[in-house]
Amino acid sequence: MEYTHLSEFLIRRGELTIWTPELTRSDAWRDDERPLASVHEQYLGFLEPDDPRPGRGRWIGTIFEMDAPLDAQAWATTLRLWHDRHEGFRTTAVPTGDGGYHRVTTAPGTVQVTGAPVPGLVDGDQINEYLCEVLESRLSALVWPHLLLATVTHETDDFTVLVGADHSVLDAYSQAVLILELRTLYTAVRTGGEIRDSATFGSPADYAVRERAAAEELTPDSPAVAVWREFLGTPGSPMPRFAADRVAELDGEHAQPSVSRTLLTIEELEEVEQVLNRIRHRLSVTVFAALAVASRAVFGEDRFRTVMPIATRPDLTWLESMGWFVNVVPVDITLPAGADMAAALEVTRSSLKRAHTCNDASWGRSLAMVGAVEGPTFGASFLDIRMLPDYELVADLRGRTLRAVSYSTEEVYFWVVRGPDGLYVSTRYPAGLPAEVMDRFLTEFARAMYAVTTIAAPVAAARPVDAPAALSAG
Known part of the structure; x- marks a missing residue:
């Protein structure tokens, strides 16, 4: 899997829609006493709140082609369930007034994802340029939502999916595994299949508690x-x-x-x-x-x-x-x-x-x-x-x-x-x-x-094989 720029991916001609997470209630945010992870807090300290292009040089994402036709209602349901599943998409940092930040979180069921078609834009290269502009101007670590999606429907029975996010809610491993997760979830929604639950969808906020405790030691x-x-x-x-x-x-x-x-x-x-x-x-x-x-x-x-x-x-x-x-x-x-x-x-x-x-x-x-x-x-x-x-x-x-x-x-x-x-x-x-x-x-x-x-001869053949290295990430 190449790690590349969006401009280097050939998007096929089609109809573009931008999908944006929205709160279903204005009072959905709740104060959350769990800390921000060390890397998250440090990252926020480098940002300018008034930056007109907060995603410039910072956003990361994933693009792929879903091997099924786009059913807009099923896709919106898929994205709602995806946000329900991952608390990391439903939490953000707000200023404390003293130069710091604290966490606020919203519960499952309070986020819906709605699509807005972009009329008159069907050329793949022009879609690519438009998406680069959107991701730079709208994605921020300081303004929720920290994730946006786009779909491009084609004349074939498939569609292109772009997931763009601020780095605070995605890492390299997330970028890679979300492809098959979205594909599996979308298939289950379309076909009426079972929506899998799992104990392995842990919250980044819960991880932050553990990480900050270790950092303090x-x-x-x-x-x-x-x-x-x-x-x-x-x-x-x-x-x-x-x-x-x-x-x-x-x-x-x-x-x-x-x-x-x-x-x-x-x-x-x-x-x-x-x-x-x-x-x-x-x-x-x-x-x-x-x-x-x-x-x-x-x-x-x-x-x-x-x-x-x-x-x-x-x-x-x-x-x-x-x-x-x-x-x-x-x-x-x-x-x-x-x-x-x-x-x-x-x-x-x-x-x-x-x-x-x-x-x-x-x-x-x-x-x-x-x-x-x-x-x-x-x-x-x-x-x-x-x-x-x-x-x-x-x-x-x-x-x-x-x-x-x-x-x-x-x-x-x-x-x-x-x-x-x-x-x-x-x-x-x-x-x-x-x-x-x-x-x-x-x-x-x-x-x-x-x-x-x-290398012709064994090197220190009597020693055990190297222990597995930690998983690298970008």
Whole structure:
């Protein structure tokens, strides 16, 4: 599943409708004593309440083609039931008057979703542009609803579905699993089938209680804080950046370039995985080892530092929840002089184990304790899409996860995905970074991945296979 911009998805010609959640009662909101998650509260602190385009650079979403005709009444019922199921769509943050925010929530049955046709707009490219504008202007972390939907009906017996949301109510895992959830729910509504209930649709607000309690237990002496301290270095030091000395300063604002490409074909990847099985290393370790090797090849640096977003769904209660269940951990890899991929794998395996110390530790609170003056600007994540249920069907539905266009002059992110057709990467980077620099880095990244096939002898074969890595998220 590609992680891409909406503008890169070809929407077929059809009739557009925007679907907006609305409260059925004006007094539906109730004060909710449960806290906001640490990452949610920190996110709100960076926002401007008067921003005329609050979704610009911030919204995320999903687009796919539903393999059934659109029944407007059944679809509205589906979306109402979806909001009833997920409390994360029925909660928001309101100002407290002292610069902070508190949570308010509305009960199941108080949200309906209504459709508004957009007349005279049928060309796919024009629909795409219109939707980009709507998502930038209407989606906000400070104004409910934090989620909008669109459908495009075609002359065929199917329709396109777009789900756009502020990041506070969706994460990368939610983006991926919502496709089959909506498909299953819509099918049940249309056919009169059973509407499945489950204990795995836990509330993000309940998770926030648990997350904030853990964050309060952190101290400057906590092992996770020590890992962040070593990662950052001297208090007040800048966060690691990708190719910082290669980024030119440009006048005005520029959209970040976005690149998606195949790193390894399925045939090449299977060669790599055969060797990894023999030497008892995981593909996730290999991805970060290859990033470090590529960084050394292009920039001459033996030390590679980045952050890795990880999913923080602590147990099955939140397995199918819609929400923002993400933490960030530091990855710090120093390659020995002259290290080949075999040596890089061993070093990276140890580095990722050390990073996992931070899995359950709030990254914002940890950084505050080590004297950080800024947040992360360089990140990388890995996901094996085959872990998702019915992932092959998602491909048949043209499912894509989406991110907003970014205008950052510093941020660089890599999303690496093991899909059914091979290993591919998506990245975004500052407009001031020459395209040839990124092209060379991705070339060296692919070269390092494939170099695993040259490892001839088992490496530390007596040790157990790597423990499963935490689920990465974007």
